[in-house]
Amino acid sequence: xxxxxxxxxxxxxxxxxxxIAYARGLLKTPLPKDRTWAAIGAGALLAVASxxxxxxxxxxxxxxxxxxxxxxxxxxx
Numbered sequence: 001x002x003x004x005x006x007x008x009x010x011x012x013x014x015x016x017x018x019x020i021a022y023a024r025g026l027l028k029t030p031l032p033k034d035r036t037w038a039a040i041g042a043g044a045l046l047a048v049a050s051x052x053x054x055x056x057x058x059x060x061x062x063x064x065x066x067x068x069x070x071x072x073x074x075x076x077x
Contacts, residue, residue, distance in 0.1 A: 061067065
């Protein structure tokens with residue numbers, strides 16, 4: 001019998017320590033999953049906002065431009 005610090009004898013166990021560690025890992029509470037809909041919604045909102053700003057930049061008159069001019073009327077008849 002090998003010498004130990006305690007008075008009780010140490011027996012060899014038939015349980016695999018790796019199997020016990022695997023079972024304890026399965027019993028742990030699962031980590032909360034991230035919600036992907038929040039990220040998708042934020043990305044969609046950003047895309048719509050950027051398209052709206054791009055449309056405003058393309059359709060707005062240039063700074064310092066004379067503004068809209070009167071259209072020439074074509075006489076009827």
